[in-house]
Amino acid sequence: MGTTYANGAHAKATRDDLLQYYRDMLLIRRFEERAGQLYGMGLIGGFCHLYIGQEAVVVGMQAALKPGDQVITAYRDHGHMLATGMDPNAIMAELTGRSDGCSKGKGGSMHMFSTEKAFYGGHGIVGAQVSLGTGLAFANRYRDDAKVCVTYFGDGAANQGQVYESFNMASLWKLPVVYIVENNQYAMGTAIQRSSSETHLHRRGISFNIPGEEVDGMDVVAVREAGLRAAEHARSGKGPILLEMKTYRYRGHSMSDPAKYRTKEEVEEMKARHDPIEHVKKLLIDGGHATEDSLKDIDREIRAVVTASAEFAQASPEPDPRELMTDVYL
Amino acid sequence: MTQILMPALSPTMEEGNLAKWLIKPGDKVEPGQVIAEIETDKATMEVEAVDEGVVSELLVAEGAQGVKVNTPIAVLKGEGGTQPEMSVPPPSARQPARPPTPASPPQGGREEDPEVPAGTTFVKITVRDALRDAMAEEMRRDPDVFLMGEEVAQYQGAYKVSRELLQEFGDKRVVDTPITEHGFAGLGVGAAMAGLKPIVEFMTWNFAMQAIDQIINSAAKTLYMSGGQIKSSIVFRGPNGAAARVAAQHSQDYSSWYAHVPGLIVIAPYDAADAKGLLKSAIRNPNPVVFLEHEMLYGTEFEIPDVKDWLVPIGKAKIRRPGADVTITAHSRMVGLALKAAEHLAGEGIDAEVIDLRTLRPLDTATIIGSVKKTNRLVTVEEGWGQSGVGAEVCARVTSEAFDYLDAPPTRVHQVDAPLAYAANLEALALPSVEKIVEAVKAVTYR
Numbered sequence: 001m002g003t004t005y006a007n008g009a010h011a012k013a014t015r016d017d018l019l020q021y022y023r024d025m026l027l028i029r030r031f032e033e034r035a036g037q038l039y040g041m042g043l044i045g046g047f048c049h050l051y052i053g054q055e056a057v058v059v060g061m062q063a064a065l066k067p068g069d070q071v072i073t074a075y076r077d078h079g080h081m082l083a084t085g086m087d088p089n090a091i092m093a094e095l096t097g098r099s100d101g102c103s104k105g106k107g108g109s110m111h112m113f114s115t116e117k118a119f120y121g122g123h124g125i126v127g128a129q130v131s132l133g134t135g136l137a138f139a140n141r142y143r144d145d146a147k148v149c150v151t152y153f154g155d156g157a158a159n160q161g162q163v164y165e166s167f168n169m170a171s172l173w174k175l176p177v178v179y180i181v182e183n184n185q186y187a188m189g190t191a192i193q194r195s196s197s198e199t200h201l202h203r204r205g206i207s208f209n210i211p212g213e214e215v216d217g218m219d220v221v222a223v224r225e226a227g228l229r230a231a232e233h234a235r236s237g238k239g240p241i242l243l244e245m246k247t248y249r250y251r252g253h254s255m256s257d258p259a260k261y262r263t264k265e266e267v268e269e270m271k272a273r274h275d276p277i278e279h280v281k282k283l284l285i286d287g288g289h290a291t292e293d294s295l296k297d298i299d300r301e302i303r304a305v306v307t308a309s310a311e312f313a314q315a316s317p318e319p320d321p322r323e324l325m326t327d328v329y330l
Numbered sequence: 331m332t333q334i335l336m337p338a339l340s341p342t343m344e345e346g347n348l349a350k351w352l353i354k355p356g357d358k359v360e361p362g363q364v365i366a367e368i369e370t371d372k373a374t375m376e377v378e379a380v381d382e383g384v385v386s387e388l389l390v391a392e393g394a395q396g397v398k399v400n401t402p403i404a405v406l407k408g409e410g411g412t413q414p415e416m417s418v419p420p421p422s423a424r425q426p427a428r429p430p431t432p433a434s435p436p437q438g439g440r441e442e443d444p445e446v447p448a449g450t451t452f453v454k455i456t457v458r459d460a461l462r463d464a465m466a467e468e469m470r471r472d473p474d475v476f477l478m479g480e481e482v483a484q485y486q487g488a489y490k491v492s493r494e495l496l497q498e499f500g501d502k503r504v505v506d507t508p509i510t511e512h513g514f515a516g517l518g519v520g521a522a523m524a525g526l527k528p529i530v531e532f533m534t535w536n537f538a539m540q541a542i543d544q545i546i547n548s549a550a551k552t553l554y555m556s557g558g559q560i561k562s563s564i565v566f567r568g569p570n571g572a573a574a575r576v577a578a579q580h581s582q583d584y585s586s587w588y589a590h591v592p593g594l595i596v597i598a599p600y601d602a603a604d605a606k607g608l609l610k611s612a613i614r615n616p617n618p619v620v621f622l623e624h625e626m627l628y629g630t631e632f633e634i635p636d637v638k639d640w641l642v643p644i645g646k647a648k649i650r651r652p653g654a655d656v657t658i659t660a661h662s663r664m665v666g667l668a669l670k671a672a673e674h675l676a677g678e679g680i681d682a683e684v685i686d687l688r689t690l691r692p693l694d695t696a697t698i699i700g701s702v703k704k705t706n707r708l709v710t711v712e713e714g715w716g717q718s719g720v721g722a723e724v725c726a727r728v729t730s731e732a733f734d735y736l737d738a739p740p741t742r743v744h745q746v747d748a749p750l751a752y753a754a755n756l757e758a759l760a761l762p763s764v765e766k767i768v769e770a771v772k773a774v775t776y777r
């Protein structure tokens with residue numbers, strides 16, 4: 001049986017921490033809203049999965065990492081990239097499929113990468129990134145470089161076989177990987193109770209001796225605290241650890257999902273009572289760290305960044321036709 | 331002032347209906363607020379505001395049908411003091427960002443079809459509904475037939491191909507699976523070994539790569555390995571090939587992959603009549619069948635014979651357009667492109683014969699050879715890559731069986747030898763097109 005961490009008391013986040021998290025989460029929210037708008041205008045094509053509602057997970061986790069730690073996730077990746085500090089202009093230009101995009105326009109919404117920020121994608125096949133993340137951790141152990149790989153996957157992905165094949169190897173070989181299951185309670189139109197015999201996903205590592213913990217994924221500070229413990233566990237040679245982030249996506253699965261499988265009240269309740277950004281806003285104002293007005297200034301700054309990224313993404317030219325045949329081989 | 335535009339709500343949407351306004355002039359709106367409901371061919375979607383402001387005008391009335399994407403539908407006056415909104419150029423000034431979706435197939439005169447009894451009436455139906463009807467009819471006919479896959483039941487299918495099947499057949503026979511392709515494909519084969527007749531839907535064939543071991547190692551080979559004792563009457567189906575702008579991992583054509591494998595039957599229909607008739611035949615067939623559909627054809631309407639039990643034989647190609655000068659072979663969506671190319675070529679005095687392969691394994695070599703003996707020229711068209719492709723196989727058979735009849739080297743049209751890019755211009759450059767087919771035909775006819 002794996003150890004189960006108790007959810008520790010809220011460590012006090014400093015004023016600067018909270019302001020940073022507010023800013024980082026707001027950037028993701030506004031960026032995603034703009035991406036949704038550009039999609040509606042036909043400037044973004046294909047599939048586009050927005051991260052709105054889940055912002056606290058990546059922002060809290062990123063705050064728990066050290067430079068060089070790797071991040072890998074699936075197709076709902078815009079938030080993860082912004083959290084690692086990738087340039088919003090390059091992300092938005094990838095969304096519009098232009099030459100200044102971080103994959104030169106060849107990857108699109110689901111396939112972006114940054115070696116500089118140790119972000120390894122951006123993967124479209126549900127579950128595949130879990131084995132890849134385990135391999136990144138294998139390389140860390142091989143090199144003994146004290147890096148940890150944070151491997152994100154969804155509640156739906158948690159039913160793919162390769163997740164468990166990876167869990168077994170990671171635990172057997174004590175690989176420095178932090179598995180984060182972002183349990184937003186739906187995989188497309190399938191509520192977790194309809195797909196999973198064990199819905200407490202943090203228990204999914206038990207038979208591999210992987211400790212697990214359930215975390216309030218709408219609370220950025222709780223995420224950071226759990227992330228710090230988990231990263232320390234993995235870094236210290238104790239092997240993998242699994243955090244289940246209880247979270248929620250506000251929008252449909254992708255832009256074309258009407259999301260008729262859940263009630264309006266359920267969504268409204270999450271937005272009204274559990275919104276991760278409103279939560280930090282309240283901590284800031286109640287703690288006397290900020291005022292409505294000072295936060296409005298941040299809002300305005302973020303809006304300007306996002307507007308600029310959208311303009312950049314529309315002005316950037318399409319890739320040169322010669323790019324068609326480059327990057328197939330080295 | 332900000333214009334709210336008719337949004338595109340799916341990769342392939344070009345127009346929609348404004349089902350309902352939830353705002354009126356004078357209302358204040360905030361980002362995230364639901365302002366309208368819009369109907370697409372697949373669903374009714376809520377549209378949220380991105381900008382804040384006060385509604386000054388609704389430009390499109392509630393109930394309006396066929397509103398083109400990017401038409402202004404409302405005007406917002408921004409609140410004083412907010413950030414300037416991104417300026418939106420008028421729709422006419424904007425470049426279309428997505429490649430033009432293929433227009434509807436040529437609907438010229440319906441050619442005589444020996445499969446259709448004389449005096450038959452025809453009805454219009456989309457490929458999506460034809461597939462649905464095929465499954466429904468076979469499920470009514472045989473209680474051992476059931477459908478299984480991701481989102482097939484409660485969600486009514488990710489692409490709405492299984493619409494209303496749950497309502498008619500219940501959750502015993504229309505089964506939502508977890509996302510676990512390798513597992514449920516294997517489970518399906520096991521159920522087939524026990525005598526049931528599963529239809530396993532892959533949300534797209536891209537995800538069947540997770541399951542390809544069970545399709546090939548278990549479904550295709552067990553009859554042989556058991557000396558004929560264990561059969562698997564199972565259909566694996568779903569959309570195959572490139573949709574619009576969904577990038578490399580979601581845009582692959584598996585035709586030649588499965589056509590390579592003895593023990594499998596591989597079908598890739600083009601129109602609604604074949605989709606329905608071949609799917610019904612596939613469900614009744616005692617062998618494992620790989621049934622490759624195309625998302626870009628799901629919404630296309632075709633005429634289909636209005637007969638009670640419409641079956642199309644497996645293993646028979648169809649001459650879609652008779653011609654004397656050149657043979658063009660194609661399957662699935664490429665048939666539409668080949669027919670367009672043939673129309674264009676007719677204008678230039680080249681009379682092309684278009685053969686819809688329909689079944690890729692067993693391949694109807696006789697029809698192809700018969701045609702080439704008449705036209706003496708061959709162009710093959712497929713959406714996938716060239717190397718070891720369907721076209722390569724057709725060319726090999728033609729050169730070995732009709733070598734003396736050829737007046738030009740056979741030519742293949744296929745996707746360029748690279749993963750499919752997301753960028754609209756690169757995507758268009760990579761895939762076969764009417765122009766590329768016309769060009770290839772001119773090359774083999776020395777025009």
Ligand SMILES: Cc1ncc(C[n+]2csc(CCOP(=O)(O)OP(=O)(O)O)c2C)c(N)n1
Nearest residue numbers: 076124125126154155156157186187188537
């Ligand atoms: C192997 C595979 N099967 C199916 C799909 C189609 N698909 C894309 S996302 C998705 C749902 C995944 O849900 P979850 O893991 O909970 O992640 P979330 O979308 O909630 O972030 C499905 C079925 C896919 N991309 N890959």
Ligand SMILES: [Mg+2]
Nearest residue numbers: 154155186187
């Ligand atoms: Mg989920």
